Amino acid sequence: MCPSVHRRVALVLAHPWGQVSTPPLMTAQFLVENGYDVDMFVAFDQELHDMGICLPEFHRPGVRVFASVSGQASPPARLADGTVLPPEHWAAVAAARRLPAAYDWIIGFDPGGLARAAALSGIWGAPYIYHSLEIDDRPSPAKDLERHCNKGALFTLTQDRQRADVLAKLNRLDRKSVHISINSSLGPVLPQKDSYFRDRFPIGDRRLVLALGTLHPSTCTDAILASLAAWPKNFALVMHGWLPDKSFRTAVEAFVAERDNVWLSLKIVPPEQKFQIFQSADVGLVFFSPDDHNLKYAAGSAGKLYDFMRCGVPMIGNDIPGMAALLNDSGCGFVVPDAASLPAALPLVASRYDGFRENCLRTFPRYEFAMSYGPLLRLMQR
Numbered sequence: 556m557c558p559s560v561h562r563r564v565a566l567v568l569a570h571p572w573g574q575v576s577t578p579p580l581m582t583a584q585f586l587v588e589n590g591y592d593v594d595m596f597v598a599f600d601q602e603l604h605d606m607g608i609c610l611p612e613f614h615r616p617g618v619r620v621f622a623s624v625s626g627q628a629s630p631p632a633r634l635a636d637g638t639v640l641p642p643e644h645w646a647a648v649a650a651a652r653r654l655p656a657a658y659d660w661i662i663g664f665d666p667g668g669l670a671r672a673a674a675l676s677g678i679w680g681a682p683y684i685y686h687s688l689e690i691d692d693r694p695s696p697a698k699d700l701e702r703h704c705n706k707g708a709l710f711t712l713t714q715d716r717q718r719a720d721v722l723a724k725l726n727r728l729d730r731k732s733v734h735i736s737i738n739s740s741l742g743p744v745l746p747q748k749d750s751y752f753r754d755r756f757p758i759g760d761r762r763l764v765l766a767l768g769t770l771h772p773s774t775c776t777d778a779i780l781a782s783l784a785a786w787p788k789n790f791a792l793v794m795h796g797w798l799p800d801k802s803f804r805t806a807v808e809a810f811v812a813e814r815d816n817v818w819l820s821l822k823i824v825p826p827e828q829k830f831q832i833f834q835s836a837d838v839g840l841v842f843f844s845p846d847d848h849n850l851k852y853a854a855g856s857a858g859k860l861y862d863f864m865r866c867g868v869p870m871i872g873n874d875i876p877g878m879a880a881l882l883n884d885s886g887c888g889f890v891v892p893d894a895a896s897l898p899a900a901l902p903l904v905a906s907r908y909d910g911f912r913e914n915c916l917r918t919f920p921r922y923e924f925a926m927s928y929g930p931l932l933r934l935m936q937r
Contacts, residue, residue, distance in 0.1 A: 563592040565658045567651075567675065569644065569667025570598060577858045578688060578714075579664050580826065581741055581924045587617035588741075589932060594658075595620045596651050596671070621654070623647040635677035638703065640670050641696075647671055652678045660709065660935060662686050666701040673704040684935070686712040686736065687722055688856070690849040702726050712736040712931065715855025717877050721848050734934070737927040739861040744916045746867045749834035752793050756818040761788075762905060765836035765868075767795040768859055771803060773850055775842035775873065778894035780810055783817055785898035789905075795820040795832060830866060838904050839863035841872040841882075842894060854878040864919045869904050869911030871897065886914035 564586055566579050583593045599622040625643050632640040632648035640648070648671055661683040663672025672683040685708040691698055705711060705726045711733045713719050719733040752763055770776045776794065783792060794817065798804035811819045824832060833839070841860045845851035854860070854877035863870050870888035872878040882888040888911055891900050904911065920926070 562590070562659045563594065563656060565651075565656075565661040565672075565675070565679075565681070566593060566595045567661060567663045567668045567672045568595070568597045568665070569647070569671055570665060576664070576688070577740060578686060578736065578738055581739070582662065582686070582736075582928070583618050584741055585925060585928050585932070587615065591617070591659075593618045594654070594656060596647065597622050598647065599624050621651065623650045632671075632674045633677075634673050634704070634707075638700075640674055640700070643667075644671050644674070648674045648678075651675055657681075660684060662712075663704075663708075665689055666691060666697060666704075669704045669708070670700055673707055676707070682709045683707070684709050684712065687718075688714070688738075690718060690721060690725065690847075690852070692721075692725055692848040698725075710734060710934070713856075714738045715852075715877065717852045718856055721852055725848070734931055735927055736931060737861065737922050737924065738856050738858040739919075739922045739924045739927075740858075740865060741924045742865075744865055744867065744919050745830050745834060746916055747834060749831045751831045751835040752795075752818070752820065753835065755820070756793065758791050758793075758818075761791040761816075762837040762901075763835065764790055764792045764838045764840060764901065765795065765832070766792065766840040766842070767832065770794055770796050770798045770807065771800060773844050773846065775844050775894050776807070777803075778844075779840065779842065779897065780807065780817070782894045782897045783814060786816060787898065787901055788816075790816070790838075790901050792817040793820055793836075794818070797821060797823070830862070833859075833862045833866040833868060836863070836866075836868050837908075838901065839868045839870040839888075840897075841870055841878070843873065843875055845875050850875075852876055854881055861919065861922050864915045864922065867912045867916045869908060869915065871900050871904065885918045887911060887918055888915075 586593050623646050625646055627646040629645040629649040632645045658679055658681040661672045661681050663669035664686045665688050669685045676683040685705050713722050723730040723733050766779055811817050841857050843850045843853040854875055864887055870882055872882050872890050874890045874892055878890045
């Protein structure tokens, strides 16, 4: 449903990885497709830029991107009630407030974006919405600020019902005010296969297993690598993404250099090539170490799960809450107790491969981004 008059929305991010963050990218695209103009306010980080994670780019009219750099001398940023935000928000709020634009609403992503959205709401006179991506369950001043700002939000978005239950409890919200925006993408299924990794690495005729995103013990990267010695010889692993921990990166690079069934891919591809990565895989891994609420309830928030599904790639996930419902119940794959179970699980995927693949392609349309965001847009327009 398009708005009856020309309208504009502000998307506010405090983190600098907007180029690889699906929810704000899909939100901007969906709003533009429904007749809105979008201003996206993001943070710039030189180190991430050097890694290839740059500012979001939209090759279409209707979206403007404004970047801020923390540390610049700026006056304190305050909420409407006089609460002073931490200094890391001051430069971004000062830069955004100079923009002469009237917004119908503001969407703040994650706690930092929420704090900035709450401050800008008082300046621009527009209501704000909180879109939670990561759950912070640690007692801290930052958590207190998140709760305080969340109370003033028009409503709250998160990725699935389990996370909505947790977030409502942690932030002391009425559960009815927390709505679901699935961390998926816009568009039809993409069943075509691609040779992106086979063109780069000597994989041969082995089945390509893909682990991607943040490569870290929190996503069981260490445990997946430890299982490799027992993998069947007709499977090979590609790990694609980024290694934020320098010492862990050194250890991973040394391990990979000694083996012939695993390769490391650290080249960040632009968004328009993103699905070539998924279409190159035969099996997708979706693993999280349940060390906190954010990771324990990560199954329904894992964008890679829906991206594998969209491309017809069967998946293996570890047994955290919600994973079995997404994989076993849909027939898109199955869960295992831990990464040590992968050597035995991989042949099972191969034996039922065509059925898993068909189920992925059949299931994805119910999780496509517009399926959850369309009703949310109608809610915003009330």
